[in-house]
Amino acid sequence: MPYKFAFDLSRIPRFFFTEIAKVGYQASVHKKVGKTAQEIIKKFKIDEATGLNLSDAVIVIQDLIDMQARNIREREKFMQTKKRALFLPHCSRKYMDNRCNATFDPNIPSYVCAHCSPDCLINKATTLAKKKGYDVYILPGGSCVPKILSNKRYEGVVGVACGEEIRLGGEITQQMDVVGQAVPLIKNGCANTIFNIETLIKIL
Ligand code: SF4
Numbered sequence: 549m550p551y552k553f554a555f556d557l558s559r560i561p562r563f564f565f566t567e568i569a570k571v572g573y574q575a576s577v578h579k580k581v582g583k584t585a586q587e588i589i590k591k592f593k594i595d596e597a598t599g600l601n602l603s604d605a606v607i608v609i610q611d612l613i614d615m616q617a618r619n620i621r622e623r624e625k626f627m628q629t630k631k632r633a634l635f636l637p638h639c640s641r642k643y644m645d646n647r648c649n650a651t652f653d654p655n656i657p658s659y660v661c662a663h664c665s666p667d668c669l670i671n672k673a674t675t676l677a678k679k680k681g682y683d684v685y686i687l688p689g690g691s692c693v694p695k696i697l698s699n700k701r702y703e704g705v706v707g708v709a710c711g712e713e714i715r716l717g718g719e720i721t722q723q724m725d726v727v728g729q730a731v732p733l734i735k736n737g738c739a740n741t742i743f744n745i746e747t748l749i750k751i752l
């Protein structure tokens with residue numbers, strides 16, 4: 549399920565994400581945060597910079613904080629896992645039409661990247677993760693996750709998606725006793741979406 553609004557944080561200064569990381573850490577340790585989502589929005593003028601109204605901006609920022617807090621809480625357990633998978637969102641492919649040479653295998657279910665575009669985020673992420681020993685899946689939606697996890701029995705998964713899908717994926721991994729780490733989309737919209745490749749590298 550996507551958010552009901554579009555946002556783009558890809559041009560927000562990097563120290564905004566450092567602040568989110570700091571507040572996420574506080575949330576993971578103390579369960580309550582020193583700074584609220586509203587304070588962060590005000591400090592970085594997120595509503596002005598993105599055109600989001602305040603309540604939508606609060607949802608996005610709160611989800612980022614919650615995601616960060618959960619990553620920190622699960623990190624130690626995740627580091628002990630051996631059999632891992634990376635779930636990427638199909639919406640971050642460079643092309644969403646037939647210029648994308650990926651094939652879709654409904655039996656998995658996943659797209660399989662054909663590496664047609666060197667500057668495609670999905671191509672870069674797939675290559676990086678495979679080198680680190682991950683199985684990589686490019687998913688049309690979070691509903692594919694249970695089937696893959698039932699078939700393959702991964703110990704740890706990294707999921708890249710928007711906040712709503714990450715929340716859904718988090719519930720599934722918890723139910724299936726799989727340790728999860730998340731990387732948020734910083735631009736949503738279900739096409740031409742963006743995640744930070746440096747953030748992904750750190751998480752992997
Ligand atoms: S590099 Fe892979 S995911 Fe990206 S457009 Fe080409 S086939 Fe599709």
Ligand code: SF4
Binds near residue numbers: 550637
């Ligand atoms: S992960 Fe991408 S395609 Fe899926 S709901 Fe979020 S923005 Fe849309």
